[in-house]
Amino acid sequence: MPFQIVVCGSIVPDPLQTLEPVTGPAGPALKNEMMLPAVLDPWAGHALFEAAHLAAQHAGSKVWLVSLGPKAKLQQVMMTVAQKVPFELVAMDGPASGFADSFDTAAVLAEAIRGIAGLDRGRMLLFGGWESASRGAGSTLQMIGERLGITEQFQGVDELRVEADGALQILERVEGGRHQVSRCAAPPAVLGWATGRLPEPRNNPQVGMVNMRLVMPALQRAKAAPLKSVGLCFHSVTLPKQRRETRIVKDMPAGEIAREIVAWIGEE
Amino acid sequence: MERILFLAHVEPDGSLVKAALEALASALALGEVTVGLVGGSVQGAADQIAGCGAMRFLAVEGEAFAQGRYATDAAAGEALCRAAGAELVIAPSTSRWARALPGVACRLGGRVDTHAASIATMNEVPAVTRWFYRQRMEGVLTRSQRPWIVLLEPGCVTAWTGTSGVANVERVAVDVSTTRTTVIGMQAPPADEQTIRPDAKLLFVAGAGWTKKQADGAVHAQEAEKLILGFLHAAKASLGGSKSLVDLSGEGEAVLKCMTHLNQVGQTGSTPRHPKGLSTCCHGEEPHVVGWRFIGERRAINLDANCGWARGKADVLYVSDAFAVMRELNRLLA
Numbered sequence: 138m139p140f141q142i143v144v145c146g147s148i149v150p151d152p153l154q155t156l157e158p159v160t161g162p163a164g165p166a167l168k169n170e171m172m173l174p175a176v177l178d179p180w181a182g183h184a185l186f187e188a189a190h191l192a193a194q195h196a197g198s199k200v201w202l203v204s205l206g207p208k209a210k211l212q213q214v215m216m217t218v219a220q221k222v223p224f225e226l227v228a229m230d231g232p233a234s235g236f237a238d239s240f241d242t243a244a245v246l247a248e249a250i251r252g253i254a255g256l257d258r259g260r261m262l263l264f265g266g267w268e269s270a271s272r273g274a275g276s277t278l279q280m281i282g283e284r285l286g287i288t289e290q291f292q293g294v295d296e297l298r299v300e301a302d303g304a305l306q307i308l309e310r311v312e313g314g315r316h317q318v319s320r321c322a323a324p325p326a327v328l329g330w331a332t333g334r335l336p337e338p339r340n341n342p343q344v345g346m347v348n349m350r351l352v353m354p355a356l357q358r359a360k361a362a363p364l365k366s367v368g369l370c371f372h373s374v375t376l377p378k379q380r381r382e383t384r385i386v387k388d389m390p391a392g393e394i395a396r397e398i399v400a401w402i403g404e405e
Numbered sequence: 406m407e408r409i410l411f412l413a414h415v416e417p418d419g420s421l422v423k424a425a426l427e428a429l430a431s432a433l434a435l436g437e438v439t440v441g442l443v444g445g446s447v448q449g450a451a452d453q454i455a456g457c458g459a460m461r462f463l464a465v466e467g468e469a470f471a472q473g474r475y476a477t478d479a480a481a482g483e484a485l486c487r488a489a490g491a492e493l494v495i496a497p498s499t500s501r502w503a504r505a506l507p508g509v510a511c512r513l514g515g516r517v518d519t520h521a522a523s524i525a526t527m528n529e530v531p532a533v534t535r536w537f538y539r540q541r542m543e544g545v546l547t548r549s550q551r552p553w554i555v556l557l558e559p560g561c562v563t564a565w566t567g568t569s570g571v572a573n574v575e576r577v578a579v580d581v582s583t584t585r586t587t588v589i590g591m592q593a594p595p596a597d598e599q600t601i602r603p604d605a606k607l608l609f610v611a612g613a614g615w616t617k618k619q620a621d622g623a624v625h626a627q628e629a630e631k632l633i634l635g636f637l638h639a640a641k642a643s644l645g646g647s648k649s650l651v652d653l654s655g656e657g658e659a660v661l662k663c664m665t666h667l668n669q670v671g672q673t674g675s676t677p678r679h680p681k682g683l684s685t686c687c688h689g690e691e692p693h694v695v696g697w698r699f700i701g702e703r704r705a706i707n708l709d710a711n712c713g714w715a716r717g718k719a720d721v722l723y724v725s726d727a728f729a730v731m732r733e734l735n736r737l738l739a
Contacts, residue, residue, distance in 0.1 A: 314601030
């Protein structure tokens, strides 16, 4: 049974970079944002790898990656991502900022998905990261799903199994290190992925060459998608300034350290 | 004055979780509140907070709402927001509401902010404080659109306490006959293997140092696991792990079997809130340290006195061998 898998995922600053907020005419942003090295959003990456794995298991399936971000940065990141797994890129040229509103982002992405030629939305699985590493809201996918009329949705997904009758068994993260197990009778469905079960695929230059034939035209076709975020007003964005005065304890025997920690744990 | 709806789902035992009572306290601090409950049976929960002074108690009740599921929860949330004429909706940031309420905001043409650390009145309008870029920076924002749904993170405010009573609950009917999803149940490790305890007073963070060669030139992963699990059991602590340690687990190297991606704290993991935290063998600078951004009192055991994970981030840094200290700790706690 083939699936039509649409993965929503954008770019974020490399997590190892130092980030500093600045305020511009359009609101908060990151200092030197366009200069910061970018990566594919980690949880969206897991979603993409899971999508490719699922598509490989079901002949006739296809994967699209729908991405909203600055075109130049998207191109840089796609040079790497395109070597991982097969997909077709649908690019929108707009901000990938953590300060953009998920409501507006969802509207742009839903419109882009509606415009995918040949997409059978009745067989669609809408994938993405359950949260981004930028806004971290975990709200965009649900809104895209609503705009596309999909009311079977799952978030924090770590596993998807397709049963013999085509039903989907899904494990979602819930509180306390547990998973909720659900059965969805059939697509369409929205799945916001957490870590999943798959490691990051190794780079495959052959996959990269095939992908890049479609990536570059997709980037050239990318429509401008400015996000207005009307009605959203940031009063401040600041780095945490709290620095603790660390008491460094050297040359204390392990037994004595343990006694001190036990006493500390017991304090109310 | 905003029309405020406090929205909560009821646990299988008929109660409200602590996070819901915290959200209730935040809602009550903003003004008059209507309570909206969703669950299999809601009267117990309504009675539990009957003394909170709410104007109305609304509920969507029935077997279909006993478990979390997007289609039914979104329908219930939408119906309650409409019935209350809500402009501002305050809800706890549980996995169930985090899944469903963004969709409700979309249906209502409203907006949603999740993972809010607080909501308070600023210049006579509600203002939300939340973190961006995985807890790297904190923003304060307001919105003009309504309804505005705000999901409050657990552990940020004191939970509401008050008298119980008998609440007069108005039921709201919702049709959910079209859902294609069946909740089968929960999957959890056996109770004695459970290492994630959100309500624990102490978070124990293990770093990749536990799986490195020790002074004798050998790796002692098995002993490390035994020491860590022994401590978690004795101290009733919750376990967090650094990304490097968790990734090792997935790559099949000499690892701690108790450590999975669910334990991961930090940039691409969780940022749990606990009153105290003890980190061991953790290394790294600022981006990695966000894993214990929301830990109250912090202590660290590390062989490197200058490690960025601890210096300036912890209250106390013990420069010592974590294996030796943990052996002593477990002996004292036994």
